[in-house]
Amino acid sequence: MEPFDIVIINGFVLTMDPSENVFAPGYVATRGCDIAAVGRYDGGRFNAVRTIDADGGIILPGLINAHTHAPMTLFRGIADDRPLLEWLSKYIFPVEKRMDDSFVYAGARLACAEMILSGTTTFCDMYLFEQEVARAAKESGMRCLVGEVIYDFPSPSYGPAENGLKHTESLIKTWQDDPLVSVAVEPHSLFTCSPDLLKAALETALQYNVPLVTHVAETLAEVMEIRRRYGKGPVEHLSDLGLLGPNLIADHCVHLNDDDIKRIADAGARVVHNPESNMKLASGIAPVPAMLAAGITVGLGTDGCASNNNLDLVTEMDTAAKLHKVASMDPTVMNAVTVLSMATRGGAKALGMEDITGSLEKGKKADIIVVDTNRPHLTPMYNPYSHMVYAARGNDVSHSIINGRLVMENRRLLTIDVEQTIKEADKKADDVREWIGYYS
């Protein structure tokens, strides 16, 4: 008998491979970091170091949160329901001016705990002191694509603006060849980065063959500002600067016209959709069905906890599906399979990791989650895709394996001390209260 490390048996296996193969019941087996076998489970025994019984639950690829600002967990609920400028100027900026690497580490560690507990195994992040996000992810055993946010003004992290790309280069070199952490070049947006900075960012990304991540057309105000400055919309501006290419990951893309969609599709650029953040900040509704119809790769993200206020990609799927149905007044758009694909295979493709993760296929890395369906709200089960999108919650995920390593077992985190992580986060929150005069 072929020897395996971990074998998960007796569940509905949603492979999310390009043919959307399902094995019911099925099994998934790992060896080292890899998926060694996937198939129908006939009740037999395996030669495995460890066997996990999914007990009729759902076995699927780990979810991919394709846009986060992980350390912003420490801002969760600090200032909801306010106009964007007040929120930024009174709450976020005053804190970001005073934060340090230990703040970012505490917030990122908390984020990793929350993400693993809700089924995410890979995330793509943008923030300050990003080496601390990489460290927290690595320690927790999560897969990630991270990048230091760069813009035209000084950063609390790397100092003067001109240091931004050098700092990014050093991050890239530090994490080169790491099995879990990879690094992108991440200019913040078209309205906080000059054309020269954007072009320099592209050059760095091309030089090291890494993705370029930026916010694009998130708000109408942004679109109007770019038009005022450059006489064209954000996507055309990106295109004219040469940035609209296959290595671009464009977050949000809420305000696009037909020409923008065609340009993104033609360029092979990838998009990340963040419906809950776009709703909560009243940014708008991204034309996702049109983007998918145009053949654009779209991943799904939660954005940061300052604008969501959670990192639960399972409920984000639910919102994504329902939002686009009502926005298009058509209940057939964004069906459960489409949305689950965005959160798995689509997210992997959006991050350039389609050969590594996002589906359960032999030879890919073993990023696998198990959902416990023996619960009233997941009973009965006619259709596991439907359950994943419309009925499950992040905390229905019972087990998580990342890169072949069991990181959560029956909802117990094996790589993070949750009590200590919560304690540290609470301490940092006390700093935040002091800095902004909260409750004073």
Added chain:
Amino acid sequence: MEPFDIVIINGFVLTMDPSENVFAPGYVATRGCDIAAVGRYDGGRFNAVRTIDADGGIILPGLINAHTHAPMTLFRGIADDRPLLEWLSKYIFPVEKRMDDSFVYAGARLACAEMILSGTTTFCDMYLFEQEVARAAKESGMRCLVGEVIYDFPSPSYGPAENGLKHTESLIKTWQDDPLVSVAVEPHSLFTCSPDLLKAALETALQYNVPLVTHVAETLAEVMEIRRRYGKGPVEHLSDLGLLGPNLIADHCVHLNDDDIKRIADAGARVVHNPESNMKLASGIAPVPAMLAAGITVGLGTDGCASNNNLDLVTEMDTAAKLHKVASMDPTVMNAVTVLSMATRGGAKALGMEDITGSLEKGKKADIIVVDTNRPHLTPMYNPYSHMVYAARGNDVSHSIINGRLVMENRRLLTIDVEQTIKEADKKADDVREWIGYYS
């Protein structure tokens, strides 16, 4: 020392009373079925039969799911992402034709388990064989307002159409003076009930002084059909028939114009908003901010599991808040306090239970839940309202007390055998599969 039955200490008490008093930290004490005291917790001891330590969590009134079709849990995920007519004709109607009281009981019991586990303590229901919903609710210890759905055609439950109101009267008499179950008159909708049936329903409701519950203006197709038949919109039709009064509970109210809103407000009729169902079926977005501004009482509901697909009112709050922000392109509308009010005090008022439940006030019935916030996704806590609406999930609720009785303790249901309930539901789902040829 005043003797209490249960006292919950050491939490953020969100009373949701009309002044929105908060006690941090606070306590709530019960005696018999009632709330005996609410106030600031100073660390002292109480003379109580039982003390529950909320451990820094949130203590709030039990949530009120103001519109459900509880037994439709047995349809969860059977046919998503389809046009309404196909969904009804191929899946729902063929099953409803063959179901019986045991089917409804099994589905309602499953629904009660799911609702208690996600923080709901009171629900308002409409379905067939509704005496079984009342029985399941009563056994589980839940508070409810239920009613047999009546319409112009024969019912699998009570037979010929003309029996509908007699059947309702007998339900009303059966449950008269019950501390938990009350009964409403529930004509299905304006397009399935003739003007004569609607007027007779009103008479019955007035005779017994009970609420009148119906679906109103849920879809554009319905509005067009009512205009075609009667030359006026649904609200005007209701008004002209005399039904638009203070005992009316109008579910959905998606497609309203300014005149409709004024009519509803002037009549003192109440509305129940079901954002997730309206999104999933692509029905539209109800003008809730305008209704609230007009002074209309609006409760929050999940609708049935055939169109949601869950009964989690906590995530329904999240969706409600975010949906209306993006629909109005204004992040300040439907703030966390407003939305939590809709799910508690507002829901109680919508169901005519404002003297009984919906807030933590001395003299009201003891319907209380505790949310465990010692979890990564609820850390840190700057604002408990924000946490309830934007970060919590139904399964963060740890304890539930209804009418003074502890029905859930540390997520263990004390009134329902969950394993047995899931088993019975799975059996009924097998019947459904057979009836509609699912997987065949």
